[in-house]
Amino acid sequence: MKTLLDDTSLSDEEVMEIREGLYGLAEVIFDKWQQDNKNKMLNNKE
Numbered sequence: 001m002k003t004l005l006d007d008t009s010l011s012d013e014e015v016m017e018i019r020e021g022l023y024g025l026a027e028v029i030f031d032k033w034q035q036d037n038k039n040k041m042l043n044n045k046e
Helices: 013-046
Strands: none
Touching: none
16 A cells, blocks of 8 residues: 555555545445436436
8 A cells, every 4th residue: 555655654554544535435436326326227217
């Protein structure tokens, strides 16, 4: 993860916080994508 962030000065704790934040953001984006697709399918049936 430090390599991906291109910052080896970060502590392991800081890297874990960043990773957890990114996982959380990805979950929100995925949930929104699923909801948008569900709404599109429902609108197409009308």
